[in-house]
């Protein structure tokens with residue numbers, strides 16, 4: 205067995221015992237210290253961290269009660285609550301053993317001991333100490349991560365003046381239960397803002413439930429939002445709670461709110477107004493208490509004008525409105541975001557330190573970022589993976605070529621080129637609304653994003 209680096213302390217007033225334990229343990233543990241006076245425990249513990257303390261129960265001659273052992277056990281635990289202590293005595297009995305464990309000892313050894321047994325007990329307890337230390341470290345890391353995540357604006361990178369108003373509105377609105385509508389182009393961070401509002405709200409410890417209305421088939425909208433009862437329709441084999449009920453007491457974030465069909469908009473309005481829902485096929489109303497945050501990259505006011513969005517619903521959901529500026533209007537943020545994501549992906553893929561030279565950074569600041577922060581994030585990830593040196597190269601798509609290619613149908617039979625062209629055309633025709641473009645293309649939003657990434661659209 206390899207010699208362990210761990211330190212062990214033995215405390216006993218019988219010097220023969222100290223010599224015997226030292227001889228037994230020394231071949232296995234690098235540091236074995238002994239004390240014949242328990243009053244020296246505090247000083248010794250202050251100088252050295254021990255993986256295990258073997259402690260005698262009875263220090264005064266003729267004493268058999270174990271009271272002294274319990275006293276010193278308590279002192280050790282006061283100094284270090286994680287200390288692993290094994291008590292030994294010549295007069296032990298089971299009830300004393302149980303008491304010792306209750307008071308924080310990890311194990312109990314009877315004198316005279318069998319060498320093998322004592323070594324096994326020591327090895328087990330040293331392992332216990334290692335586990336305790338690891339768990340403590342993990343807990344600390346988890347707490348720090350949680351604290352970092354819960355710090356206001358911790359995950360939001362923004363230093364540009366254009367974002368100052370946004371942060372101020374979040375601070376004012378978060379603590380109220382007001383409904384918030386977040387507007388902004390695709391990829392500007394609307395969901396992140398919704399999460400920030402929740403994090404700073406009085407509901408922070410409750411659920412934050414995000415529902416992307418762009419990915420739910422319109423025939424399932426009502427059941428997804430309000431739930432259904434068994435037998436309500438062919439596939440309704442069980443009662444199912446809807447998103448409103450699942451988010452009860454917390455925050456419900458409805459992304460791509462413009463995708464809700466007119467027929468359901470009235471039901472949504474009633475649910476918000478009455479703070480009650482009725483599952484599909486059910487007759488019982490259920491009270492709900494949610495904070496509603498909605499988001500869209502479509503101009504809802506235009507939709508109201510064209511009769512595609514109910515004005516009364518718009519006025520219900522937009523008590524507070526937050527408009528996120530596109531990245532091209534947040535020039536100060538571009539270098540910060542580039543650095544943030546470069547570091548993140550270099551660490552994630554363990555690719556060492558990467559950097560962006562001034563000329564490249566300037567080209568990133570000048571680039572119009574049609575896909576906003578999502579695009580920057582993807583390009584940074586790709587640059588980190590593909591760059592052969594520490595100096596990063598970004599593959600920015602050329603906007604003018606893009607616009608030209610959008611206008612002409614390519615004279616080719618190449619399927620990939622035709623696919624790219626159709627995707628670009630759909631995005632253009634639906635004015636950047638990814639949900640609508642994906643729907644028209646007959647694919648999901650996630651798959652459209654993947655294809656956009658692949659073609660550098």
Ligand SMILES: Nc1ncnc2c1ncn2[C@@H]1O[C@H](COP(=O)(O)OP(=O)(O)OP(=O)(O)O)[C@@H](O)[C@H]1O
Pocket residue numbers: 359360361362388389390391392393394395396397459500501541577578581638
């Ligand atoms: N201020 C920011 N700092 C760091 N990362 C950000 C910031 N804003 C957005 N991001 C990142 O950009 C990506 C897109 O953000 P998000 O999904 O919130 O955008 P969105 O506006 O909701 O997009 P969509 O309209 O397509 O749903 C996410 O990975 C998010 O973490």
